[in-house]
Amino acid sequence: MDATDRLIVNELQGGFPVADRPFAEAATLLGIDEDDLIERVKRLCDHGTLSRFGPLYNAERLGGAVTLAALKVPAADFQRIAAAVNAHPEVAHNYAREDDLNMWFVIATETPERIAEVIADIEAETGLRIYDMPKIEEFYVGLRFQL
Amino acid sequence: MSTNAATYVPDDADRRLIKATQVGLPLCRQPYHALAEALGLEPPDVQARLRRMLANGVIRRIGAVPNHYALGFRANGMSVWDVPDDAVADVGSRIGALDFVSHGYCRPRHPPEWPYNLYAMVHGRDRGEVEKKIETIARLLGPRDRGHKVLYSTHILKKTGLRLVD
Numbered sequence: 285m286d287a288t289d290r291l292i293v294n295e296l297q298g299g300f301p302v303a304d305r306p307f308a309e310a311a312t313l314l315g316i317d318e319d320d321l322i323e324r325v326k327r328l329c330d331h332g333t334l335s336r337f338g339p340l341y342n343a344e345r346l347g348g349a350v351t352l353a354a355l356k357v358p359a360a361d362f363q364r365i366a367a368a369v370n371a372h373p374e375v376a377h378n379y380a381r382e383d384d385l386n387m388w389f390v391i392a393t394e395t396p397e398r399i400a401e402v403i404a405d406i407e408a409e410t411g412l413r414i415y416d417m418p419k420i421e422e423f424y425v426g427l428r429f430q431l
Numbered sequence: 432m433s434t435n436a437a438t439y440v441p442d443d444a445d446r447r448l449i450k451a452t453q454v455g456l457p458l459c460r461q462p463y464h465a466l467a468e469a470l471g472l473e474p475p476d477v478q479a480r481l482r483r484m485l486a487n488g489v490i491r492r493i494g495a496v497p498n499h500y501a502l503g504f505r506a507n508g509m510s511v512w513d514v515p516d517d518a519v520a521d522v523g524s525r526i527g528a529l530d531f532v533s534h535g536y537c538r539p540r541h542p543p544e545w546p547y548n549l550y551a552m553v554h555g556r557d558r559g560e561v562e563k564k565i566e567t568i569a570r571l572l573g574p575r576d577r578g579h580k581v582l583y584s585t586h587i588l589k590k591t592g593l594r595l596v597d
Contacts, residue, residue: 293502298492302481304474305460318460325495326458332501336455339481340491346449347438352538370589378588381509385545388509388582389589415541420548421520423527423535 285333288316292324293333300337349396351418353403354385355410362387368409374402385415439489444472448480456493499533500587504554508561508581510568511547513540518575519549525571526551531564546578558583 291314301309311321328334343350357365362380369375369389378389391402403414441449447470457465463481467474484490499507514522519537526549527535534552551568555561561581569576 293495293497296495297497298494300456300493300495302463302478302485302493304464306462307460322458322460328495329455329458332498335496335498337458337495338452338454338456339484339493340496341449341453341484342488342491345439345487345489346441352536366588375589377590379507379584380586380588381582381584383580383582385582387588415545417538417541417550419536419538421523421537423523423537 285328288314288320289324289328289333292321292328296325343392348392348394349399350390350392351399351403351416353389353391353406354415354417355387355412356384357387357410357412365410365412369406372402372406374398439484439487441484441489444470444476445480445484448472448477499554503556506555506558506561507584508553508555508558508565509584510551510553510565510579510581512549512551512568512572512579513546513577514549514572514575515577516548522572522575523549526568529564529567529571531555532568547580553581 295314296310300306303309305318307322307325308318311318314321325334325337329337355365355369365387366378366380369387370378372391374391374393376390376392378387380386381388391399393399393402399418403416407414448466451466451470456462459465461474463477464474466472467477470477481490481493485493523535523537526532529551531553532551533554534550536550537548538550540546540548553561553564553568555564561583565579565581569579
């Protein structure tokens with residue numbers, strides 16, 4: 285990763301144009317060549333430096349729902365419970381964290397009603413109580429993540 | 432609870448466009464033309480739909496989605512804070528304005544064991560860097576910080592894009 289790659293990661297986290305030749309427009313602003321930009325973005329995606337390059341959708345604006353859920357999982361049972369949770373297609377991200385509440389995952393569904401069903405299913409499958417942490421308010425954070 | 436505005440109702444073409452782009456844009460000179468061809472739409476129609484969804488907040492932004500881990504930000508601390516309910520909106524906005532906070536939310540408490548109502552995700556190259564950033568937040572909160580802790584992630588158990596349309 286060189287200075288140009290860092291420039292791309294820092295400056296192109298938003299604002300990519302909707303236009304006939306968007307890479308050409310973005311490349312001009314970055315002071316690089318259109319094809320060079322395309323090749324670099326491809327490489328950054330292939331290497332996993334970027335998770336993806338494209339639109340970031342807001343599920344809730346489409347009528348979907350999202351919540352953050354946490355479980356207290358006994359250490360001996362961790363792998364089995366993780367597999368049971370992850371088997372649900374509605375579970376988007378799942379992180380092990382250091383705390384009594386040691387498993388934290390995001391449930392994203394196409395309807396608000398479906399959240400409660402997924403929670404009930406996971407509680408029935410695991411025998412554990414889910415701590416449901418839906419967002420009450422989201423605080424604006426800018427784009428950044430500067431290198 | 433978390434409705435910002437009226438829900439946008441995507442039509443069939445929108446749904447197909449969302450499905451085609453939620454894993455990323457085609458990486459070529461004319462990505463919107465490529466999408467139009469793949470979906471049987473006209474390029475100006477694809478662009479108009481994307482602009483409309485941007486304007487409506489259905490699309491938060493278009494661009495590079497960095498992978499923090501791959502970029503060397505290996506310490507990921509979810510900081511949780513117990514702040515007075517009447518202060519959470521004010522301090523939440525200020526914490527969101529800090530350039531090292533990637534997400535900020537108010538979430539419900541689960542008393543007595545979980546008194547925390549403010550969440551701020553902090554990334555750093557190592558835990559020492561995260562701890563310094565946590566101290567900055569604590570200073571900003573002052574006496575409104577009635578208790579906090581940091582939950583570090585130890586493993587990513589699952590990570591997929593949010594699948595909006597199946």
